[in-house]
Amino acid sequence: MxxxxxxxxxxxxxxxxxxxxxxxxxxxxxKKFGVNPTLVRNWRIKYAEGTQSEGGDGTMKKNDAxxxxxxxxxxxxxLTGLDDEVWDRGYYCETDDGIWYEVYVNENIKEIWGxxxxxxxxxxxxxxxxxxxxxxxxxxxxxxxxxxxxxxxENTLDALTEIFI
Numbered sequence: 574m575x576x577x578x579x580x581x582x583x584x585x586x587x588x589x590x591x592x593x594x595x596x597x598x599x600x601x602x603x604k605k606f607g608v609n610p611t612l613v614r615n616w617r618i619k620y621a622e623g624t625q626s627e628g629g630d631g632t633m634k635k636n637d638a639x640x641x642x643x644x645x646x647x648x649x650x651x652l653t654g655l656d657d658e659v660w661d662r663g664y665y666c667e668t669d670d671g672i673w674y675e676v677y678v679n680e681n682i683k684e685i686w687g688x689x690x691x692x693x694x695x696x697x698x699x700x701x702x703x704x705x706x707x708x709x710x711x712x713x714x715x716x717x718x719x720x721x722x723x724x725x726x727e728n729t730l731d732a733l734t735e736i737f738i
Contacts, residue, residue, distance in 0.1 A: 580608070580612075584606075585616045585619070586616075587606075588602060588612075588613055588617075589616040589617045589619070591605065591606070592613060598645065599611075599613045599614050599645070599646065614646055633668050633669065634668060634669055635669070635670040635671065635720060637668065638666045638673050639673070644666070646666075647666065647675075648665060648666040648673045648674070648675040649664055649666065650664055652665055652676070652730075655676070656738070657679065658679075658738060659679065659734050659737045659738060660676055660677065660678060660679060660734070661677045661678060661680075661715065662676075662677050663676035663730075664676075670720075670723060671704075671722040671723045672721050673705075673720050674717075674719055674720070674721065674730055675717075675718045676716070676718075676730070677716050677717075678711075678715040678717070679715070680715075682737050683711075683715040687712075688711070688712040689708050689711045689712070690711070700736070702727060702728040703721075703728045703733065704719060704720040704721070704722055705719055705720040706719045717733070719733070
């Protein structure tokens, strides 16, 4: 056990394995073992998923990240250091192939862009390079979801931020 950890490796593995049970959610497993669901998720990734994947590294394919059965948390790891001129909050999920982002613009940007739907040719061209770019929830929530493939240095979260600034 690490000096600053109050949980043994055996306990963490037991919690991670409990996430495999039918109907188990991060919240229910956390409640059962008296730990935060975020810890349950981290341990599941480290122990349960790592032992199940072929490569043993706990990663997933691009489309698995959006599959509720394979990845019940979806795009859920909080992003830090977001530019508050544009973003209210954001989340990501790493895969073998790259990173999924789910970001929410702040009220100022939402007001400026209005019901942004990518119907205008100029707007489509502006965001053309972004993979799986989805703004279907923009009007209601200011949400944008997109994927950045490994090795893509152009169509990144920073590039998207620059477009909105």
